[in-house]
Amino acid sequence: MFLTVKLFLGQRCSLKVSGKESVATLKKLVSQHLQVPAEQQHLLFRGQLLDDDKHLSDYSIGPNASINVIMRPPEEAALDKGHQPQPLWLQLSQVLGKHFGPKDAKAVLELLRQEHEERLQKLSLEALEQLVGQLLAQQHLEELAEEKEDRAVDSELQQNDGGRGEEGEEEKDEEEAD
Known part of the structure; x- marks a missing residue:
């Protein structure tokens, strides 16, 4: 089967894989085709983060599916003092907005905020x-x-x-x- 793998920066490639392939193997293929180190990749399918130790079939990924790649910045970039990180909720809102419709993204964000607040209140x-x-x-x-x-x-x-x-x-x- 063929999968389309897309970076949020616009790059994309088409990869031939089987459903038995592991997510880690897919990351290696993406690394070869899009020159993104595997350790910097987060793969998403229908808004779900894919675990390296699972197989594509575990996520019901079929032919002509589209996988999104989110790149984690290298640790040096995270330590760059000139770069001011965006607030967590703003970043999360942007990511959700790319994978869900506006109403669903807002609902998911609100649910996550509520769960976050509940967990913080439970901490001693x-x-x-x-x-x-x-x-x-x-x-x-x-x-x-x-x-x-x-x-x-x-x-x-x-x-x-x-x-x-x-x-x-x-x-x-x-x-x-x-």
Whole structure:
């Protein structure tokens, strides 16, 4: 069967697959045809996010179906300080608007907001403190690892330079040529 795979940016391709293919395999094919890394892809069919470990037949995806690809930005782009992220509800509204009619998108968004509020009300102060503690500890560990990596790179650069100036670089180039 043939599937049409579309990026929201307008790119699309047609892929020949069987219903037995896994979603992970489909992501690899999309990666090859549209040059989007598989780890940055979210595949959607009729507004449903497809899990990597499931098969296309699990979602009743048949011939001539259309699959949408949402690209997750690389982690570096997410850390870019010049980029201000949009509020969650605005982003969600935009995504829902692409997969549902206006009334349905609004209804789904309202339902999600209600569920979100209910879940927040059920959280205890102790659970919030635990979550914040875990997130802060994780952030601290990531910062330490990044600092350690930066120091290792600086140390390696200094060792490779070995105090040589331009003459040392010429000698090094001659040694490599031999």
